[in-house]
């Protein structure tokens with residue numbers, strides 16, 4: 001009985017529509033990350049976001065759509081293919097605008113307020129799980145049995161942001177070649193990779209377990225780590 | 237009557253064959269830009285073009301075909317696809333050779349001589365308009381209704397050179413991460429973007445105006461700005 | 473009679489299966505090159521390979537599969553397409569592991585021991601010839617008569633490693649923008665280009681000579697240069 005309930009929860013979770021609410025949370029968090037990175041690395045340029053709006057916007061968009069851009073690139077597709085739907089870019093641009101230029105800096109301050117930060121963070125983790133899951137299954141249709149490619153695309157869908165960070169900083173005129181993801185992989189990157197491997201193994205029946213339960217477990221693990229990291233700033 | 241004449245002029249302009257004369261002007265200007273950039277940023281390596289001919293040639297070619305390379309890349313095609321026609325690369329290589337190694341530095345000096353500079357510059361602007369127009373219409377065939385992609389490709393066709401400048405400098409061993417197009421967008425980049433938007437809007441009948449006249453207007457605007465900038469060195 | 477023998481030798485050479493023995497030699501040499509490059513450029517990070525295993529592994533894999541990644545990218549395919557066959561990546565990873573972490577550093581020391589170095593080097597040169605040959609003929613099927621693209625892909629198949637070196641170093645946190653292949657092309661790069669041109673010309677009957685003999689000549693030239701360079705450390 002209890003298990004059926006959990007399976008039902010997993011099924012609902014895996015069928016949630018990401019657009020617009022979950023995507024908004026992702027865009028808000030990503031823009032906040034860009035803003036924090038500017039504060040950290042671009043102290044010599046006060047008012048960077050007002051002086052270089054194009055660079056700031058492009059940098060945020062690159063990070064917001066990093067998963068889509070990088071996975072399309074790695075699959076040999078047009079990297080800007082997903083911009084066929086305008087609403088995503090529009091939504092991301094609005095989120096970016098609100099984070100950087102909202103009156104009284106309201107949105108940014110709200111996003112730093114603990115309960116909201118936690119809520120938005122959890123939403124983002126749910127979206128991340130979905131992206132990894134979709135990435136894995138999308139790649140399976142193109143390259144069946146190519147486990148390596150499937151795991152790479154799944155991982156990239158989940159944590160392209162951290163891989164893209166170097167390009168992103170370059171767009172903002174910051175170049176830190178000895179401070180990137182591959183040298184110091186974050187916990188998120190490793191977790192994305194493990195999740196992609198789990199989803200792949202499940203598909204090939206190497207893990208004999210309900211797909212919905214696995215989905216629920218992975219999502220819960222991401223959320224759990226998020227909560228821990230918001231409260232104790234330990235991981236990532 | 238007058239309007240018909242203008243429409244006729246616009247039609248002729250939009251049907252001009254770019255190869256070889258307009259392309260030659262583009263290649264000559266681009267090679268000159270590379271040479272000036274070497275003079276500006278590579279003062280520590282005297283005689284750079286003689287010491288590193290491969291790097292110099294590759295750098296010039298990357299800039300000459302930046303529009304083609306970048307738009308093909310962004311559309312998920314082979315970036316070197318347009319080299320199927322050898323004559324373009326051959327022509328560009330000859331222009332590069334003439335600019336860098338002509339006897340008595342004749343070609344370079346001629347290209348710095350005002351009337352010739354102006355003429356070649358105007359030719360290049362006509363070619364630029366055509367490239368943006370073709371880029372917009374080519375992309376429409378692949379991704380109809382994907383306005384964002386259409387405008388991106390149109391813009392890139394017109395001003396890829398300025399976006400490619402960082403890669404181009406890297407090939408020459410120069411790395412200036414805080415001095416690129418996205419931080420300080422040139423007037424040309426903005427103008428290319430506006431032109432791409434105008435061409436796109438016209439196609440979807442959001443601007444109700446003769447296509448030929450719009451083409452003529454855009455080309456005239458580019459030429460006007462070129463003339464101003466040659467005389468007063470104000471823009472770009 | 474003698475000629476027939478040579479033709480037969482050339483035919484056999486061109487039909488040799490590269491997997492696994494020749495590939496192993498390529499992976500071993502490439503991993504050794506990465507290790508030497510770390511010793512040369514990353515003196516500030518002692519024990520780099522143990523502190524940053526992901527970066528070290530990724531860097532080695534990028535170099536091992538540079539030819540495949542770059543040629544797929546230049547042809548507009550998925551850059552990771554060749555990972556559909558897992559055994560190559562697996563084999564390369566094992567070679568990488570052995571070179572970096574073998575007990576008593578045995579494998580690395582053996583690879584530095586002259587006769588073994590020579591043998592492995594010759595195997596790699598045979599593999600290189602095959603790669604250039606296959607690259608040229610593969611591209612001919614996709615773009616017939618596009619000589620430039622054919623020669624580019626052939627060259628890249630043979631010496632992508634040296635072009636990729638900048639990306640590879642970046643992954644390891646090293647950034648030397650004024651020390652790359654295009655500024656100081658190695659002998660190997662030039663030789664690869666000449667070989668690609670010879671193979672292309674032979675195909676279009678511009679060189680009237682037995683294909684097998686040409687193959688044998690190119691392979692011999694590569695091996696000869698390798699032997700010279702191992703003994704006298706003159707080229708490359």
Ligand SMILES: [Mg+2]
Nearest residue numbers: 064065066067
């Ligand atoms: Mg993303």
Ligand SMILES: [Mg+2]
Nearest residue numbers: 300301302303
């Ligand atoms: Mg161009």
Ligand SMILES: [Mg+2]
Nearest residue numbers: 536537538539
């Ligand atoms: Mg290789």
